[in-house]
Amino acid sequence: xDLTVKIGDVVVSNPVGVASGxxxxxxxxxxLIDLKSIGALFTKAVTWEPRPGNRIPRIIExxxxxxxxxxxxxxxxxxxxxxxxxxxxGLACSTFVNVAGNTEDDYxxxxxxxxxxxxxxxxELNVSCPNVKEGGxxxxxxxxxxxxxxxxVRAVTDKPVIVKLTPxxxxxxxxxxxxxxAGADALSAMNTLVGMVIDVDTCQSVLPGKTxxxxxxxxxxxxxxIVYRVSRAVSIPVIGIGGIEGPDSAxxxxxxxxxxxxxxxxxxxxxxxxxxxxxxxxxxxxxxNLTAVSEIASLLDR
Amino acid sequence: MEHFSTPIVHNAPICERYxxxxxxxxxxxxxxxxxQFLTIQPPPGTGALLRRPFAVSDYDPxxxxxxxxxxxxxSVTSHLAACRPGESLDILAPLGKAFxxxxxxxxxxxxxxxxxxxxxxxxxxxxxxxxxNPVLILGARDSTLIPDLPLFERIxxxxxxxxxxxxxxxxxxxxxxxxxxxxxxxxxEYFACGPMPMLQALAVHAEQTxxxxxxxxxxxxxxxxxxxxxxxxxxxxxxxxxxxxxxGPIFDSQEIAWT
Ligand SMILES: Cc1cc2nc3c(=O)[nH]c(=O)nc-3n(C[C@H](O)[C@H](O)[C@H](O)COP(=O)(O)OP(=O)(O)OC[C@H]3O[C@@H](n4cnc5c(N)ncnc54)[C@H](O)[C@@H]3O)c2cc1C
Ligand SMILES: Cc1cc2nc3c(=O)[nH]c(=O)nc-3n(C[C@H](O)[C@H](O)[C@H](O)COP(=O)(O)O)c2cc1C
Ligand code: FES
Numbered sequence: 001x002d003l004t005v006k007i008g009d010v011v012v013s014n015p016v017g018v019a020s021g022x023x024x025x026x027x028x029x030x031x032l033i034d035l036k037s038i039g040a041l042f043t044k045a046v047t048w049e050p051r052p053g054n055r056i057p058r059i060i061e062x063x064x065x066x067x068x069x070x071x072x073x074x075x076x077x078x079x080x081x082x083x084x085x086x087x088x089x090g091l092a093c094s095t096f097v098n099v100a101g102n103t104e105d106d107y108x109x110x111x112x113x114x115x116x117x118x119x120x121x122x123x124e125l126n127v128s129c130p131n132v133k134e135g136g137x138x139x140x141x142x143x144x145x146x147x148x149x150x151x152x153v154r155a156v157t158d159k160p161v162i163v164k165l166t167p168x169x170x171x172x173x174x175x176x177x178x179x180x181x182a183g184a185d186a187l188s189a190m191n192t193l194v195g196m197v198i199d200v201d202t203c204q205s206v207l208p209g210k211t212x213x214x215x216x217x218x219x220x221x222x223x224x225x226i227v228y229r230v231s232r233a234v235s236i237p238v239i240g241i242g243g244i245e246g247p248d249s250a251x252x253x254x255x256x257x258x259x260x261x262x263x264x265x266x267x268x269x270x271x272x273x274x275x276x277x278x279x280x281x282x283x284x285x286x287x288x289n290l291t292a293v294s295e296i297a298s299l300l301d302r
Numbered sequence: 303m304e305h306f307s308t309p310i311v312h313n314a315p316i317c318e319r320y321x322x323x324x325x326x327x328x329x330x331x332x333x334x335x336x337x338q339f340l341t342i343q344p345p346p347g348t349g350a351l352l353r354r355p356f357a358v359s360d361y362d363p364x365x366x367x368x369x370x371x372x373x374x375x376x377s378v379t380s381h382l383a384a385c386r387p388g389e390s391l392d393i394l395a396p397l398g399k400a401f402x403x404x405x406x407x408x409x410x411x412x413x414x415x416x417x418x419x420x421x422x423x424x425x426x427x428x429x430x431x432x433x434x435n436p437v438l439i440l441g442a443r444d445s446t447l448i449p450d451l452p453l454f455e456r457i458x459x460x461x462x463x464x465x466x467x468x469x470x471x472x473x474x475x476x477x478x479x480x481x482x483x484x485x486x487x488x489x490x491e492y493f494a495c496g497p498m499p500m501l502q503a504l505a506v507h508a509e510q511t512x513x514x515x516x517x518x519x520x521x522x523x524x525x526x527x528x529x530x531x532x533x534x535x536x537x538x539x540x541x542x543x544x545x546x547x548x549x550g551p552i553f554d555s556q557e558i559a560w561t
Contacts, residue, residue: 053541058531058533059532063349073541217351267525267529268526269344269352270392
């Protein structure tokens with residue numbers, strides 16, 4: 001049974017990854033799961049300078065979902081290299097640094113710096129975080145800017161570059177094609193959906209920044225549809241993300257055309273969810289007499 | 303930190319809206335300490351997503367049990383209130399920092415506001431076993447929210463209600479002032495859990511009187527293990543925020559940037 005996934009030149013041991021911002025830098029979950037069993041770990045976003053993050057409250061539960069406004073709180077590139085890198089570099093799984101910034105320059109210089117001072121498996125460009133007013137959303141919403149950022153990063157590293165798409169756009173396939181054209185090795189789909197919760201008693205929005213990013217089971221059908229469309233628009237691997245909480249939701253992504261997966265919010269609910277999902281994928285493969293994860297997509301609507 | 307499924311061994315109301323639940327604690331696990339908390343995965347059918355945090359209110363090494371005191375509030379706590387012994391819950395514990403040891407010869411004064419009583423009961427029990435002569439001040443809105451517990455017979459307990467229906471007429475902070483005015487204000491150190499306004503009032507009092515004050519803070523949590531940055535509160539120093547789940551929930555009250 002072949003569970004491996006190829007991202008650029010890198011072979012990832014299995015398709016089940018953990019999503020940026022929900023798994024810290026790995027050490028937080030060390031006591032709770034065997035990190036060797038994860039395919040790939042995507043770190044919390046790293047920016048050029050440290051960021052304190054947004055005002056509180058930062059999270060609120062919604063019906064089957066989680067609305068967050070963390071604001072890319074992170075220790076910055078130097079803090080990352082000093083405090084987080086030593087642990088990450090010792091892990092057996094693939095490790096991708098999620099990189100965020102406000103300008104093309106930010107992305108390129110952060111990746112270049114990390115390549116020199118804290119090299120891991122590769123990078124995931126977060127062009128889609130909806131929480132930062134400038135940068136994040138506007139870059140991810142424009143095919144031209146996604147292409148420019150991807151090109152700039154492509155030019156400074158030989159490691160795999162994954163572009164993480166935002167669902168908060170009119171035509172996601174246009175953005176996906178722009179990233180592919182600029183040299184992305186894979187695409188992650190998707191980041192959180194913009195959402196808002198208003199407290200009817202106080203007549204105030206619950207999050208100080210008014211809106212936040214929605215994740216969790218509530219967004220699953222949105223992510224599956226996006227992966228279905230994006231995987232047909234490009235020929236590079238697509239990593240399915242959004243609302244995965246067990247084998248069923250994971251398999252929906254693989255059937256829709258995802259080559260790999262990331263699990264986010266569900267880690268908060270059940271830290272062993274990645275093991276359950278991988279077992280479910282193995283069982284599905286044997287039930288259907290398949291030998292590789294890559295064959296699952298061919299079953300859809302046959 | 304352990305993630306396991308464990309049976310409920312006892313679950314009963316202790317007063318209006320508050321319940322106590324005892325759960326099995328495998329003896330091979332490191333014991334929880336006063337101030338630490340656990341999270342419970344929402345059982346199926348509650349419609350809830352995120353794990354719910356509760357402070358540990360007691361640990362019994364002989365029976366291998368831990369205890370929580372919880373308030374019926376929304377979907378998960380209402381479900382918990384209807385659970386029977388023998389049913390199992392999915393637990394993550396022990397989490398967060400514990401209360402520190404009292405400094406030197408200071409007399410520990412423990413303040414609990416409302417459902418903040420859980421961690422104070424655990425701290426009280428543990429201090430009693432080390433003859434530190436602690437005082438417990440328990441504040442609530444009215445007498446229906448004050449349980450009757452054997453613990454109150456073993457420790458100096460002052461009960462305060464906002465409406466005067468039981469004990470001292472006033473808040474737990476009013477009761478503290480009255481207690482200190484009676485000549486008990488020499489060498490004390492505060493430990494508290496309760497609503498933010500109460501903790502802030504205590505922090506101000508502690509600062510004015512140059513006393514140590516440790517508070518247990520609540521904040522909505524995502525991961526509860528330090529990974530998501532969702533549970534922060536504003537603090538002095540660092541980058542201006544600290545994670546309640548891992549850097550807390552116990553803080554030196556002077557560290558917090560009260561608003
Ligand atoms: C570190 C920590 C320790 C805690 N210890 C205890 C404890 O010992 N006993 C206890 O009864 N409760 C405790 N809580 C609060 C407890 O987690 C909430 O009451 C619980 O999550 C409510 O779940 P629910 O599904 O019943 O209610 P929900 O339907 O989620 O909410 C019902 C109401 O409770 C409020 N609420 C939800 N979560 C919290 C929260 N984290 N803090 C304050 N209010 C909240 C909501 O705003 C809402 O108004 C603690 C919280 C933290 C962060
Ligand atoms: C608390 C939280 C923090 C997040 N931080 C980041 C981040 O720093 N960078 C990023 O690209 N995505 C971030 N995300 C988005 C997730 O990686 C993921 O795309 C999204 O949550 C959808 O997956 P899920 O439904 O499995 O959680 C964050 C999500 C959550 C819930
Ligand atoms: S709840 Fe995730 S960091 Fe505290």
